Amino acid sequence: VPPTFEQLLGDVKALADSGLYPEASKYAAELLASPDRTPAESRRLYAELARVIFLHEEGNAVHGKGNCERIIINTNMSLGEGESFDAATHRMRALAFEWLQRPASALAEYQQAVEKGIADRWEISKRILEIRRATEGISAKELHAVFDEFLAGQGVSQELQFWAALEKVDLFGREGDHATTERFLSANAARFRDSAFAGQFDYLQALAWYHLGRKEDAERLLRSVRDRLSWAEPTYICAGWLLGRILQEQESPQFALSFYEDVLDKAPPGPYRTAAILGRAETLAALERFDESVESYLEAIQKTMDRPYGSVIDVQQIRESATAWYRDLASRGRLAEAVPYLREAARLVPPADTERQASYAEWQADLAMKLGESLLADEQGTDAATGQGAKAKEYLQEAGREYLRLARLASLNEARSSRAIWRAADAFDRAGDLRQAAAVLDRFVADRPTSNRVPEALRRLGQMYQAVGDYDRAIERYQESLAQFSGTPAAVSSIVPLADCLTEKGDLETAEQALLRLVAHKSDESLRSVMPEAREYREALFRLGDLYIRTKKYEEAIARFQEALDRYPNDPRSSRAMFMLAESHRVSADRLYSDYLDPKNVPHKDRLRATYIERLKKARQLYDGLIERFRLREASSLGELERTYIKLSHFYRADVVHDLARVSDPSDLMPFIDSLELYDRAAWLYQEDPMAMSAYIQMINCYIRLGKIDKARMTLQRARWALKGVPDESFDKYSPDEDRQYWTAYLDWLEKTPTFSLALAGSD
Secondary structure (H helix, E strand, C coil), X not given: XXXXXXXXXXXXXXXXXXXXXXXXXXXXXXXXXXXXXXXXXXXXXXXHHHHHHHHHHHCCCCCCHXXXXXXXXXXXXXXXXXXXXXXXXXXHHHHHHHHCCCHHHHHHHHHHHHHCCCXXXXXXXXXXXXXXXHHCCCCHHHHHHHHHHHHHCCCCCHHHHHHHHXXXXXXXXXXXXXXXXXXXXXXXXXXXXXXXCHHHHHHHHHHHHHHHCCHHHHHHHHHHHHHHCCCCCHHHHHHHHHHHHHHHHCCCHHHHHHHXXXXXXXXXXXXXXXXXXXXXXXXXXXXXXXXXXHHHHHHHXXXXXXXXXXXXXXXXXXXXHHHHHHHHHHHCXXXXXXXXXXXXXXXXXXXXXXXXXXXXXXXXXXXXXXXXHHHHHHHHCCCCCCCHHHHHHHHHHHHHHHHHHHXXXXXXXXXXXXXXXXXXXXXXXXXXXXXXXXXXXXXXXXXXXXXXXXXXXXXXXXXXXXXXXXXXXXXXXXXXXXXXXXXXXXXXXXXXXXXXXXXXXXXXXXXXXHHHHHHCCCCCCCCCCCCCCCHHHHHHHHHHHHHHHHCCCHHHHHHHHHHHHHHCCCCCCHHHHHHHHHHHHHHXXXXXXXXXXXXXXXXXXXXXXXXXXXXXXXXXXXXXXXXXXXXXXXXXXXXXXXXXXXXXXXXXXXXXXXXXXHCCCCXXXXXXXXXXXXXXXXXXXXXXXXHHHHHHXXXXXXXXXXXXXXXXXXXXXXXXXXXXHCCHHHHHHCCCCCCHHHHHHHHHHHHHCHHHHHHHHHHC
């Protein structure tokens, strides 16, 4: 005989009652799939399936969203037309809605359960109150009225009456109504003292004294309560938590921690256990065990979110506690330790509370910015890399993200939002994330074209694009700033970097014109207020000198470098400017000599000769001055480039003295005598440098011109010996064609040249 439906349904219930929930669920689903199932039978199976899933979820600490939704769906499917749920089903649905974090729906189901005569109506009423307190906010007057109902109600258990009394005492204490507390305790003393809850009444008295500020009295009474009670009793746990609280407020964190740890060791999951976890987090922070403290905060947050109703603490209290530790640590300069506290506090701010969200975003951004900049400063202040640069970048990028979030949250406050975007760009810029910083500023310019920050934004955009080598976009932004905001400090500051970008692009003529706007501006231009004292004027002057060197406009370079030295003798670049000015005189003299030899310039030969001599003498003077300037400094303070300037000055000053012979009377041998001494000194100072070979060649020529053949021969031999002393690696700095073999062959050739060989033969 086939089993009846009642037997089949009984089998499902038996499996569920045995804890075989997956099997029961699967069997119920198979029965539902049968084509012979009647609508009434299906509804009963849906109801049982909901019960099976509920029993499974009721035993879980973490509830599956899908299962909770199936409880609701299956109970809905279990109703026929005109039917309604019984009280127990309403309670089951209420819990499912709680697990789904839908408190309004849970409240409605609980209220239906009470109205339909649920057996434990007072427990359900307590739950309704806990949910309302957590989600709606109830006035103290209404709370007292509800608690009074529990104290006076028929059939209310002693445990629930004590809970109501405990809540009233705590509420009176928070209100500061201590006189009413004492009257309430006196009126209810008989209710508890003559019962199994006598110890609990002493706890109420201790709680009242705690709120009154009689903490030492409360501590003594609480210790007495714990001595009289078993650790398994709930009041033993409450007393342990409150003792921890009192000792914590008396700044005895180590003793407070011992009580919190005792509570955690003995208490089952519940409100006081969660409160003790928070107490542990706070006392660990006071003991500067920050990593453990943060872990406890995370645990307290998770427990409170898992059980948001009926708790001694709520997420707002946790947020305020973590925020207080952030402020305390930040005020003491413990920025890194403050970070996790602020992060955890920030994520507890309700999403709808945009003003508080904005405040926390700003605090997080400011803290991350300070940390990042501090780490960057530490990194830059050490000779060796400390590895803090990567961490600094992380903090600065976090700051940028939080400032952008602040800008969105404060969108109705234009000034605050604009400042936040600006700070975001600063943060990304400091992090070296120039593309992101540029994207932020580009959006700023597009969204706020009338802001007084736009000129500076355009200048910074130009700098950022320039830094990443995007010269076209950099030029576009600099030119936009100059076109729209000419004369503003930001536009003036854009001119030199604009010229740099144009130079990189090879547009040297436009670069020159840009720089001339600063140092040779017309009287009617908006830049006429830029005086030589301005940084931009100074930068433009040095840049023009370099530009003229690059374009071989040496006369213009002489003028600009001379002006730069006259105006800014103490500028860090003055040594380089001095060298380049000497170079401009030397190279331009070579050009003048070419003009001097040109037959077309015969009418101007005297002027050309005089200018040629003047340029060479000025170059000599500048090289001498540069050598003397560096001689007065400690050798260890000289950089590689400065050492190069000194070396070249020694060789080039000998060259310019030697070149005076080109236009001197043939009988005037002083250029050879003077340059011979200078070449000899240069060769001696830099005997391990291949450049010394050129000096030796010039010395040989000078001796031949002076008729000192023996000296020429000796110098040739000196050159050969000197060549042997030049290290191989020294040749790597020069053209690969001028290696040791090259100079050896050159000296051999020189010795065999007719002029040199005849002179040597004649001397024999």
